[in-house]
Amino acid sequence: MQPQPVIAVLAGAQPVEGLAALERQAEVRVTDAAGLPEALAGADILYLWDFFADGVRQAWPAAGSLQWIHVPAAGVEKLLFPELVASDVVLTNARGLFDRPMAEHVLGAMLHFAKDLGRAAAQRQQKQWRRYATTDLAGASVLVAGTGSIGRCTARLLTAVGMRVQGLGRTARTGDPDFGTIHASADFAAVVGTFDYVVLAAPLTPATRGMLGRGVLVAMKPTAVLVNVGRGALADEAALEEALRNGTLAGAALDVFETEPLPGNSGLWELDNVLITPHLSGDARKQLPALAEQFADNLAAWKAGRPLMNVVDKELGFVAS
Amino acid sequence: MQPQPVIAVLAGAQPVEGLAALERQAEVRVTDAAGLPEALAGADILYLWDFFADGVRQAWPAAGSLQWIHVPAAGVEKLLFPELVASDVVLTNARGLFDRPMAEHVLGAMLHFAKDLGRAAAQRQQKQWRRYATTDLAGASVLVAGTGSIGRCTARLLTAVGMRVQGLGRTARTGDPDFGTIHASADFAAVVGTFDYVVLAAPLTPATRGMLGRGVLVAMKPTAVLVNVGRGALADEAALEEALRNGTLAGAALDVFETEPLPGNSGLWELDNVLITPHLSGDARKQLPALAEQFADNLAAWKAGRPLMNVVDKELGFVAS
Known part of the structure; x- marks a missing residue:
């Protein structure tokens, strides 16, 4: 033995x-x-x-x-x-x-913004009855950065609810079973401008660190919403905060941060267009x-x-x- | 002419x-x-x-x-x-x-509770980093009351995200293309106890008025969440408020109310486990x-x-x- x-x-x-x-x-x-x-x-x-x-x-x-x-x-x-x-x-x-809980977290975060449920919660606290416009996910477009199992599960769920999904990966390719078109990460800034939502679900590696930088942020639709369930350092957090503050993008659901727990002096805590969750999307x-x-x-x-x-x-x- | x-x-x-x-x-x-x-x-x-x-x-x-x-x-x-x-x-x-916006509203409201995004928003305001447990919609069960076009579109969307969907209609039947099993409204209290979510998407008629009364509420799982996008008077609003206050059910997303706008003195405004939207799920x-x-x-x-x-x-x- x-x-x-x-x-x-x-x-x-x-x-x-x-x-x-x-x-x-x-x-x-x-x-x-x-x-x-x-x-x-x-x-x-x-x-x-x-x-x-x-x-x-x-x-x-x-x-x-x-x-x-x-x-x-x-x-x-x-x-x-x-x-x-x-x-x-x-x-x-x-x-x-973690694939399925994270995919659902991404979908929930998108619907939070599409249906403006943060406004609903704020209006309840004020006992305020005021209608507002909302948007649909059906037909909206989403770019999922990260073509591993989390990105793929997310892509399948978002496709199932009627979104138009494409991927962002190391190399460009077409005919992918989950994404159809996958763009090369090097082209992030060039392609990001047509998408209503951007999801970061990539691993943090030397190749992906800071992939969502100023160049990508300024190229995004001002109505776009970012969801980051990957790692905080995939984004340039200072540039992201600035973009959320000045309206370069409409909102962000952030589950991960450059430093965790997110420090009390981070300006992200103060932004009403940010949904902050404490690294729980995978729901360990x-x-x-x-x-x-x-x-x-x-x-x-x-x-x-x-x-x-x-x-x-x-x-x-x-x-x- | x-x-x-x-x-x-x-x-x-x-x-x-x-x-x-x-x-x-x-x-x-x-x-x-x-x-x-x-x-x-x-x-x-x-x-x-x-x-x-x-x-x-x-x-x-x-x-x-x-x-x-x-x-x-x-x-x-x-x-x-x-x-x-x-x-x-x-x-x-x-x-x-209105089918599709309403179905998406229902899904967003469910994910709001499943992922406890209301807590996330409250923690952001407090600059508080505290992990909490969440649940998945995959495999959870939902009873959709109302088998018209809104209920059916909702059933299809919830099925697409992996939920187990059944219907509640005038007459019991099986083999329905969208619901599979449809229970009779008369059996609402008898069947409701096995469902994680209940959606009201029925028209308001003499037959449906007050269908969600005390008998149904006490039979619900204490962890269950109600979503009402039909009409406020489908529910006994006083009994519903009491159930939400005393934990007979876990939460409710209410888009419609017995009186609209919801009066300022309604106790529903005060409940943290209620998501109130001002009759906008159809997003006219x-x-x-x-x-x-x-x-x-x-x-x-x-x-x-x-x-x-x-x-x-x-x-x-x-x-x-």
Whole structure:
């Protein structure tokens, strides 16, 4: 009988789902960030249950026996530091599990603006009965930046409600099953001007950082609405705030920010045309059992010597499908 | 050449769309409610451009030559007074034109609650970063009361986003193309307890008035959300307010009320779990050209002696399809 693998579990406030089952299959060391170097000594696997936590890079010198890191999240940019990228350590993520909640969040945010439900809420507080114009999503156009599983699920949902969807990806192509036309990211500013909505659902990589800059913002329709469920740093946040303030674009639903929690002195808090959610579009809380199950499945594969699912291409920064 | 028909147009604050074109085909008398008796004398057609206006019943004694009333709205309950119902005057409405905006309003209202976007807006005002749990519409169940064109369009949209949709109508049946199963209104309280969402999209008739009463409210899931885009009087508003206050149901998106505008002393204004919109889900403002065109098409049919579209069954209170 093979020895049990050693798993370091970086846990936060949230109890580790399925811990008892895990302990039957492995030597499990639950730790916080401070105890990570000690937990990593001799560990085969690092399970980043608290995927918002930092500390892996600092603990890296202790990770000499590590073979695999699993992150129960979609974005893995915090782990793409040079030492890990250059190592043989395999990185896997929770690709797929956040797709549907995030797609629904995007749709809800769009309808929030199309039907001006923020105004409705404000009028209720004032006990004010005043009709206002609204718009429809049917026939409206949307550009989804990011052609991974989140972007694709979003594209399918928005198509299902009657929107005209196109994508933005690394390379231009046509005939895509979910997007039809995909424009090249390099052409973002050139194509963005015809779209009523723009969704950022891309991973944060050196290639995507700051992709929504001033050049793109000034090219957007002044009636356009932005939804960012990817990463805050996909956008130039200062330029975005300025654009929202001066009417270069009509509104934004932002679930992610350059710094999280969003600092109290950010001007974004003050803008009535911004819907701010605290990085919850993927709704990890509801997904805890599924996230635990996904790791357990991958652990079973690892123990059996089968290929792991959702292996991140550490050079690209995401799971290449 | 036949004499031009005489059309009395009851107009309000909103300019009459397509008036010039109308005046080329008819003798047009634009009036407000006060001038309606005078305008109706000798008129063939009454065009209720200001469909929120009252006054037709009061002016009825002057309507002796009237043959046709067109209402560019969906609900016609104000016109179903005994003298008109008993008369030969044909009543037509704008069936179809409000379907899609209303269906989108319903979807937006549901996502507002599923994703708790009201909390997001409140937290923004407080500059507060606090994660909270959300739910998905995928797989959630919804009962749509009203199997006319609005209810059907709503059912199709909610099905398209992955909800499990059933209907509530006059008679129970299965195999409906939009609803699958339709329950009988008489069984509302008996069946409502399994649904996550309930939508009221029925016309207001003697049979539907007060259909959402205490018996139905207490049978609903405490986590359920109500959306009313039909008419306020479909619900027992006092009982509804009480249920929202004491947690018998989780939330409500109300676009229509027993009295409109909703009086300032209504307790509904004070409830944070209520989304109030001022009777705008059909978004008539955006539809003005289409509404004008629909009447023009019907006028052309009337002048040519062809059957009118969207003739209301005055006994049932809606266009029977």
